[in-house]
Amino acid sequence: MTHENPSDVHLTITADEAIVLFEFLQRFSNTDKLVIEDQAEERALWNLCCVFEKNLVAPFDKKYTVLLQEARDRLRDES
Template identity: 70%
Template sequence: MSKEVQITLTEDEAWVLFEFTRRFSDTDKLGIEDQAEERALWNLCCVFEKALHQDSDLKYTDFIAACRNRLRDEE
């Protein structure tokens, strides 16, 4: 089981990212419609960089592959 990571967003960031992901969920198309979405994603990336630490000796590509495998839906 993966550890939990807590991140903090402003309410505006949360709403903009919610709309961005909701739109993707509805259309299966991922695209920036407003510069605020781009800014919110950049901010989120910065938050992730501060919060995430690789606890493995695996090279990064293998580490990400292992994370993806654990996150996928079971068939």
């Protein structure tokens, strides 16, 4: 049995999007450079943005700037 956080977001992307995005993120992880090497990466990122737009409510909240800052604070590595 899994114990999911009620604020978790579940997104669905295609297998093609997943592999293209995986390669894009792996490359960034290895080089610290965000560079589009193929138009498919751009398309996969656009598609992912559309998925977020369909599933997230926070970007449309009047307090979005505060919500974004709080999310960044929670995700940031501790120093």
